[in-house]
Amino acid sequence: MINLRGITQIYPGPQGPVEALRGIDLHVTPGEVFGIIGRSGAGKSSLVRVINLLNRPTSGQVMVAGRDMTQLSDADLRAARREIGMVFQHFNLLSSRTVFDNAALPLELAGMPRAEIKKRIDPLLDLVGLAHLADRYPAQISGGQKQRVGIARALASNPKVLLSDEATSALDPETTRSILDLLRQVNREMGVTVVLITHQMQVIKQIADRVAVIDAGRIVEMGPVVDVFTRPQQDITKSLIDEIVPQELPAGVLARVRSLAARLEPGASGQLLRLSYAGEHAYEPILSHLIRELGLDLSILHGQIDEIQDQTFGSLAVYASGNMARIGAAIDYLRANGVVVRTVEVTG
Numbered sequence: 001m002i003n004l005r006g007i008t009q010i011y012p013g014p015q016g017p018v019e020a021l022r023g024i025d026l027h028v029t030p031g032e033v034f035g036i037i038g039r040s041g042a043g044k045s046s047l048v049r050v051i052n053l054l055n056r057p058t059s060g061q062v063m064v065a066g067r068d069m070t071q072l073s074d075a076d077l078r079a080a081r082r083e084i085g086m087v088f089q090h091f092n093l094l095s096s097r098t099v100f101d102n103a104a105l106p107l108e109l110a111g112m113p114r115a116e117i118k119k120r121i122d123p124l125l126d127l128v129g130l131a132h133l134a135d136r137y138p139a140q141i142s143g144g145q146k147q148r149v150g151i152a153r154a155l156a157s158n159p160k161v162l163l164s165d166e167a168t169s170a171l172d173p174e175t176t177r178s179i180l181d182l183l184r185q186v187n188r189e190m191g192v193t194v195v196l197i198t199h200q201m202q203v204i205k206q207i208a209d210r211v212a213v214i215d216a217g218r219i220v221e222m223g224p225v226v227d228v229f230t231r232p233q234q235d236i237t238k239s240l241i242d243e244i245v246p247q248e249l250p251a252g253v254l255a256r257v258r259s260l261a262a263r264l265e266p267g268a269s270g271q272l273l274r275l276s277y278a279g280e281h282a283y284e285p286i287l288s289h290l291i292r293e294l295g296l297d298l299s300i301l302h303g304q305i306d307e308i309q310d311q312t313f314g315s316l317a318v319y320a321s322g323n324m325a326r327i328g329a330a331i332d333y334l335r336a337n338g339v340v341v342r343t344v345e346v347t348g
């Protein structure tokens with residue numbers, strides 16, 4: 001659906017050119033929710049705005065629904081943009097227009113007759129849950145409701161792609177969840193491909209199928225959300241995930257590990273393991289196998305079970321003690337059963 005190849009974006013700046021995007025290759029497949037995450041200044045807005053050519057890239061190719069956007073005439077570009085809806089962090093509603101008229105704006109600009117506009121917008125206001133507020137003005141509705149108007153307006157032209165530029169950053173956590181649920185519903189029921197940018201892993205966790213991590217204008221990591229959560233490779237990814245799955249163990253847990261290590265029986269070994277898994281695996285039977293078949297002692301020190309969309313996702317810290325070779329066999333067994341295992345050395 002979207003193919004970006006070799007995208008660079010260089011802005012002129014008072015202290016010389018700013019390289020906001022430094023060679024981005026990205027492929028978004030039809031029907032997916034694709035998340036782009038990064039810290040402030042990483043290049044997220046520049047990237048999302050390249051997709052509908054609100055920003056013309058300095059170099060590179062932008063293919064959307066089979067069309068090379070950089071090669072279109074102004075008239076063709078306007079037509080192509082109708083297939084790409086966009087939602088903004090600050091909603092961008094016109095204060096002098098009602099909810100209905102804000103949602104209808106793209107159709108009015110395209111010259112659609114009023115009766116047809118009504119036929120298109122009424123069901124959309126129903127979908128976003130605002131049919132009863134159609135005659136209100138933006139100042140008379142909440143932030144979450146304003147974003148619902150923004151989504152209805154973005155869907156008015158029946159787009160194939162919806163771009164979301166930090167659509168929930170100005171909203172509280174509960175409203176964020178309901179807006180993300182709505183975007184997911186639009187994706188599933190209308191088959192609209194969604195590309196969203198955010199600085200919050202919580203947003204990625206709730207809605208995205210795949211995620212790309214962007215840092216200093218480059219994509220540094222990309223994959224299905226579950227894989228990136230269970231096997232983050234880059235420090236930036238680990239720090240972004242940290243708000244959901246703490247990457248460092250609390251000091252109290254490390255103190256317990258030291259005291260367990262000090263109490264090992266003569267000749268026994270001990271190893272702190274960080275385990276994570278996703279999907280239908282469950283820890284309990286796997287851990288009982290380690291205890292029963294390999295004769296290991298396992299102390300569960302820390303852990304959490306969460307959900308990424310509909311998949312269970314767990315992370316656990318355990319201290320395994322016993323025969324050194326058997327600890328090695330246990331790690332092999334865990335990995336063979338789809339558990340991601342990290343060994344952690346505890347010093348001091």
Ligand SMILES: Nc1ncnc2c1ncn2[C@@H]1O[C@H](COP(=O)(O)OP(=O)(O)OP(=O)(O)O)[C@@H](O)[C@H]1O
Pocket residue numbers: 011012013018019020038039040041042043044045046047199
């Ligand atoms: N119009 C512009 N002119 C000059 N520099 C710009 C312009 N727009 C963005 N930049 C610079 O390009 C880099 C990337 O900015 P961009 O807005 O794409 O990042 P971002 O990840 O969306 O950040 P934020 O989350 O803070 O919005 C930053 O260094 C920014 O200062």
